[in-house]
Amino acid sequence: MTPARILIVEDDRVVARDLAQQLATMGHSVVGMISRGEEAVLHVVELRAELVLMDIRLEGETDGITAAQEIHDRCQIPVIFLTAYADAATVSRASRAEPFGYLLKPFEELQLSTVIELALHKHRAERQLRASEQRYATTLSSIGDGIISTDAQGRIIFMNPAAEALAGWPRPEALGRSIAGVFRLAHHITGEAVEDPVLLALRSGQAAGLPAGTLLLTRHGRHVPVDGSGAPVLGEDGQVIGAVLVFSDMTRWREAEEALHRARTELAHAARMAVLGELTASIAHEVNQPLMAAVTNAEACIRWLTGPAQDAGRAAEAARRVVRNGSRASEVIASIRALARNEAASMAPLDLRSAIQDVLVLMQGELQRAGITLRTSLAPALPMVRGDRVQLQQVLMNLVLNAREALGEAAPDGCIEVAAQPAQGQVTVTVADTGPGIAEDIVARIFDPLFTTKPGGMGLGLSICRSILDAHGGQIGMRPRSPSGCAFQITLPEAKHGPSDRTTA
Structure with missing residues (x-):
């Protein structure tokens, strides 16, 4: 026998007491004796009852059948009807309350014990079945x-x-x-x-x-x-x-398949055009800035050594900058060669704010000579990203150079703005200018390989930028600015903690 906490709902106090004594003899605990159906509904959970013995005819407006139905619907506690009424109408109505047993008074103690044991066993089985169904439903829903x-x-x-x-x-x-x-x-x-x-x-x-x-x-x-x-x-x-x-x-799968087909077509076309010197043009484009910076720093070094106001310390610092500029040019060449060969790029946690600042230092002299104002808005604590420092600096330098060219040679009021902010698990970097902007009819093509609006341009810069960002799990996009100019925005996912890895560029 399984002991249980039982609530008695009976309006005859003598019957209720006798029933409580029988239950105690069987080893069960009587948690309460209630005479009204509405009170049973209110207190069954509070009393932590595991089974309810319910008379059908009760005092008050709520009879036992209605109370049993509400108890079943609210808390799914099993109910056994103990009643002297067995007419067809009462039995039919009582069955709709889904009782776990139905005993006619008077009944033997053995009958009561058997019905209680069967009801508790059935309730445990139903509870396990509901839990199993809930697990399967939750699994299928997820x-x-x-x-x-x-x-x-x-x-x-x-x-x-x-x-x-x-x-x-x-x-x-x-x-x-x-x-x-x-x-x-x-x-x-x-x-x-x-x-x-x-x-x-x-x-x-x-x-x-x-x-x-x-x-x-x-x-x-x-x-x-x-x-x-x-x-x-x-x-x-x-x-x-x-x-x-x-x-x-299958929408994404088909889109990916179509994108792969387009990419293969574009790559085949780019391969056929390789003899035109795209790689050479790209290398010259990327290497020009560190070389120009090296020349500028070398001239500064000479002035500090031979000029009227000689300063060996500043000359040495300028010479060290020449070394750094030369190393930067070498890194860019190696990176472009790896990109051209589809070699793996070194991916490691990267302080993007520091990488951006290095590029802006490299570009600052040329922008000042052109009369272009450079404004920055870099969040003081950018999240780390995972990537190749040289390749990501190539992307930023290309965007700044494009903005510089969009402003023209004489741009006394021109302005370039560089901003970087964290945004929902990503880092966004924006390069904006106050130039003439990009015509709407070519916006959709500016990232296509070999498409260019510049006289003598090869149409590789933005295409390479997109390839690099794709390899880093990022994106690049463009939007017009009001009243003029445009803004390029790149997004990169925050770095997840883990060892450095390598991925195909």
Whole structure:
């Protein structure tokens, strides 16, 4: 026997006391004796009852059947009816409250003990079943693929959130509907209807998949490429009692496939044009700045050594800057060669703020000579990113050079703004200018390889920038500024803690 905490709901105090004595003899604990149904509903949880013995006819407005129904609905505590009434109408009404037992007064102690034991066992089994069903429902709901389950007639009995989102049908509206009315399919070329794999599975008793090029026609009129299959659910007798459909949105896969095809076409075209010297032009473009900085610092070194105001300390510092500029040029050449050969780039945690400042120091002299104002807005504590320092500095230098060229040779009022801020797990870097901007009809093409608006340009700078950022898991985009100019924005994911790795540039 399993001891339990039992609540007695009986309006006859003598009967209630006698019942309590019997239960104590059996080893159970009586947590309360209540005479009214509405009080039982209010206090059953507070008393932590595990079972309720309920008389059908009670004092007050709420009889035992109504109270049992409310207890079952609110807290799913099992109820056993103990009553002297066994007419057909009462029994029929009592059965709708789903009691765990029904005993007619007077009853033997053995009968009461047996019914209580069976009720407790049934309740434990139902509770375990509900927990199991909840685990399965939670698991299916968390899966990214769409899942729909039907009965043997093809009516929907379950639909996870992914299936709701893809089909455009909220689960409450889809439940009970035929699968054919919710999961409508068509061929992506002919537009002809494609038979639902669930109906095929129900009819044949075997799993059935979707043909290639299948589109899901959503409730809102969208056409979504999908892939998936339906499988029958068999009962204990081997008969089909339903089916399960699992399907996936193939939109991103198809977009990736199309992007890969476009990339292959572009790469083939770039390979055919290699003889025109794209790589040479790119190297000259990137190396020019550190070389010019080296020349400037060398001239400064000579002035401090031979001029009227000689200063050996400053001359030495200028010479050290020449060394750093030369090393920078060497690193750029090595990086571009690795990029051209599709070699792996060294990826490591990187202080992006420091890398940006190094580039701006390199560019400052040229911008000052051109009369261009440089403004910066760098967050004092940028998150670390993971990447190749030289390659990311190439991207920033290219954007600053493009802004410089957009402002022209004579730009007394020109301004370039460089900003860097953290944003929801990413770092954004913006390079903006006050130049004439970019015409709307070419905005969509500015990142295409070999496309340029500059006389004598090769159209490689922005294309290389995008390739580098793609390899770093980042993005680059452009937006117009008001009243003039444009702003290029790059985003890079924050570095996750872990060892340095290597990835294909």
